[in-house]
Amino acid sequence: MRDTISPAYASLCAEIQRFHARQMQLLDSGDAEAWAATFTEDGLFAPPSLPEPVRGRAALAAGVRAAHAELAAEGEVRRHLLTTAAVADPGPDGSVRVRSYVQVVATRRDEAPRLLLMCVCDDVLVVEDGEWRVRERYVSRDDRA
Amino acid sequence: MRDTISPAYASLCAEIQRFHARQMQLLDSGDAEAWAATFTEDGLFAPPSLPEPVRGRAALAAGVRAAHAELAAEGEVRRHLLTTAAVADPGPDGSVRVRSYVQVVATRRDEAPRLLLMCVCDDVLVVEDGEWRVRERYVSRDDRA
Amino acid sequence: MRDTISPAYASLCAEIQRFHARQMQLLDSGDAEAWAATFTEDGLFAPPSLPEPVRGRAALAAGVRAAHAELAAEGEVRRHLLTTAAVADPGPDGSVRVRSYVQVVATRRDEAPRLLLMCVCDDVLVVEDGEWRVRERYVSRDDRA
Numbered sequence A, B, C: 001m002r003d004t005i006s007p008a009y010a011s012l013c014a015e016i017q018r019f020h021a022r023q024m025q026l027l028d029s030g031d032a033e034a035w036a037a038t039f040t041e042d043g044l045f046a047p048p049s050l051p052e053p054v055r056g057r058a059a060l061a062a063g064v065r066a067a068h069a070e071l072a073a074e075g076e077v078r079r080h081l082l083t084t085a086a087v088a089d090p091g092p093d094g095s096v097r098v099r100s101y102v103q104v105v106a107t108r109r110d111e112a113p114r115l116l117l118m119c120v121c122d123d124v125l126v127v128e129d130g131e132w133r134v135r136e137r138y139v140s141r142d143d144r145a
Helices: A007-029 A032-036 A057-074 B007-029 B032-036 B057-074 C007-029 C032-036 C057-074
Strands: A039-046 A076-087 A096-108 A114-128 A131-141 B039-046 B076-087 B096-108 B114-128 B131-141 C039-046 C076-087 C096-108 C114-128 C131-141
Touching: A007 A032, A007 A076, A007 A096, A007 A131, A007 B007, A007 C007, A007 C076, A007 C096, A032 A057, A039 A057, A057 A076, A076 B007, A076 B076, A076 C076, A076 C096, A096 B007, A096 B076, A096 C114, A114 B096, B007 B032, B007 B076, B007 B096, B007 B131, B007 C007, B032 B057, B039 B057, B057 B076, B076 C007, B076 C076, B096 C007, B096 C076, B114 C096, C007 C032, C007 C076, C007 C096, C007 C131, C032 C057, C039 C057, C057 C076
Parallel strands: A039 A131, B039 B131, C039 C131
Antiparallel strands: A076 A096, A096 A114, A114 A131, B076 B096, B096 B114, B114 B131, C076 C096, C096 C114, C114 C131
């Protein structure tokens, strides 16, 4: 179905695009606390690199802080490019599901960028205190499909 | 010109982004029939890999089914990342032209993803039975430019 | 904050997406004058490849014309894929800041595409004569970070 033709859906998509873009840019700049704050307090992040999901902002921030310090020591910059995002209509509780493709690009000084990972990202987003936040994020890697 | 500043253009873009994202995700998951249903009944698809365009849902679905079976046998996942989409204003008949860039990324188990193809995609989209569909799609590959 | 929930922000984003997509497509097709016209008359472009910013349409067009002629002689096609765009709310003077990620993909005949550069693009956009234009653009390369 052509589910939505209202301006409301366009506003939703525009907001979520900004949310996702900012969130990825915070992650890539290593701003661990600001990135963790884009999740709900007990937000769940199930990345492909860990056997168990991470839950809660403190754990989320700690993970990014450690990963970013390691990359900085190696002189590597990472970018998370989120594209091809399918934003669903909001559910009865106002949450919004989004499936998107995320390329992870890694670059070292004076070297060509490498396409490190090709991922699929499934989000459940909610509005909390007037802000979009991730309640649940499940990421899969194509090389482990 | 700043052609359009109305909410209608924003709604159009949001709908078309969802259409494209879902369509690429259906293709990559190998859901041949659902993908073919995103074209009009006599929809035309002119891919760079074939000497003649494919026309009609049955032929479209058959092509994707065969290609996906081959990739599955080889253990390869493909993703079509559609970005940089220029959505034109609707024409007099309501059809909408969109030019976008499509990266095709191929990944095998335990291997790094490869940027397989860089393509330009020219679509003519129409609304049929309340749904966006592709009436014509022309794809060119940069390595055969 | 969930800064904006009005249809106005969605319209702004849709227009800017079209502007950016068309601008990148003009650049990649080598249409130097049309590309330069997407900057204000005295628009500033600070690319990572030059020691000093380029200012003004004549200089902008000359740079693209020379670069495109060189690539054409080498049989190379380049694509600028702009994604993950964070569009800020307009400032008091109506200008809009956008931070986005740009992949530069280079392809030669019968060869696989290469991810040539991973860049961050910071724009200041304004409306002039009813059209969006770049007043300032700062681009950084991850391999020179």
